[in-house]
Amino acid sequence: MNTEKNIKTLIVKKPLKLDCGKTIKDFPIAYETYGSLNSKKDNAILVFHALTGDQFVTGINPITNKEGWWSYAVGPDKAIDTNKYFVICSNVIGGCMGSYGPSHKDPDQKIFGTNFPVITINDMVNAQCNLLDHFGIDKLFSITGGSMGGMQVLQFISNFPDKSKTVIPIATTSSHSAQNIAFNELGRQAITADSNWKDGNYTSNETNPGKGLAVARMAAHITYLSKKGLQEKFGRKLQEREDLKFGFDADFQIESYLRYQGSVFVDRFDANSYLYITRAMDYFDLAKKFNGNLSQAFINTKAKFFIISFTSDWLYPTQENKDIVIALNSIGADVGFVEIESDKGHDSFLLDVPDFLSAFKNFLDKSYEEN
Amino acid sequence: MKNEFQVIADLIEKDKKVLDVGCADGTLMRFLKDNKNINIxxxxxxxxxxxxxxxKGLTVIEGNAEKDLKQFPDKSFDYVVLSQTLQAFLNPELVLDELLRVGKKAIVTIPNFGYWKVRFHLLLKGTMPVTKTLPDEWYNTPNLHMCTIKDFFHFVKSKDIKIFKSLALNNLNSSVINESNLGVKNLFADLGIFLIEK
Incomplete structure (x- = not known):
């Protein structure tokens, strides 16, 4: 899936015990950085990517030749100003952009496929914490991410309460809901129902379960948008035709759009990684270890939190973000919260939403000034 | 900064933890943070x-006092401030109870409907009063439960809430309100400021 060139990799020598009980060691974490680390090493921001993201946060992704997934938010003079901050982002383990995942080979040189250990959000952040040692960073200025990136933010500060000054989870949840799990299961079923999947033992790009993966992406993509946003953009507009064709081609623009989204996704993403990462999201329930008391997950941190949600996000709705605010307030933590007005659905955090980007920038810059 | 905020700030000692309910653009918060090292x-x-x-670099939570105060633990702030908003709630009594649960002390300010200009406006013009502290028309005012300094004074007493300090504000002058001058203050102050505890 990935061409090895252009991918920076850290080989983690230290064994990492995974939640499933297995231990991995000498495994690669693929990462990218933007901006430069200052001499005090106090300007680093660790960005966590979402389900289908990767380490190429901004600028042109050298593998896909497309804009990085957070180009609106990260770059010179942007919300995360790379003139000022040193941004680190790594591909999650289980992913397919160079970090240890199911498309890698096991010690017997066989591709893992579904023999790769099941990983969790907890495993992901424990693996990524090694990057701090690699760069000699004692304490990050901030950690941030949206969606699954936000889950990693919450898990990271819970595991490493002293490792970041500020914490910015965006459009996220502390626990995957039944609806979240249901949508992920739909995607997984689409993949495993594709006869090319072969229990995860497909071997080349030509014979991969692309159809199943495309359907998974199409279904998921709908959950990232709002009804209003879809209606305004597509409505019942027809795709390059004057009238209905009374067949099953893509008559409507929305059909064509989803098919396109599915097809381009297949070119850049591994089906087994999709299974692994969605599983990690479904297993995410931060309060579970603390007998259901979410506040206890944050009891040891003095970090300053800023939580952001979006009005039209029905995948990780405002209430689920507010539950995190409530848990933090009940232990007197320093927490700010804003719900941004947007009709772009869950995807709002990735898009040009000025109120979001200005709040994000103001919080970061003002917090950095107070440093 | 308006005089009201200066009077409120004078009631709060340095280095305290304060919640500003209905903090608007954060003017008071910024002042308390900069001048009194308040954890705000x-x-x-x-x-x-x-x-x-x-x-402005302030920690603020978007929310509604009537629903969102309940997330704060008992007595988790030294002071809770509510400036000129009590009358705008559907249930001011409930909000007042919440302020006094969350804060060790509360500072509540109310626009005084007993102010002579307000009384004169209604008496002479026969229309709902519009003044500097009550700038809205009857049809677009957020104020649902207007009260006078006297009303609030009696209300607080009836709920066994302790009044540490009550001040009458008229333009730049603030003066102490007590049982004996209540009638006069209720006529000549356009704002009442109360430091209370339960």
């Missing part, structure tokens, strides 16, 4: 005002 949080319902607070 705000709760604000308006998205635009929340953005203004964030731009």
């Amino acid at each position: 949080r705000g709760l604000e319902i308006s998205k635009e005002k929340v953005q203004e607070c964030i731009a």
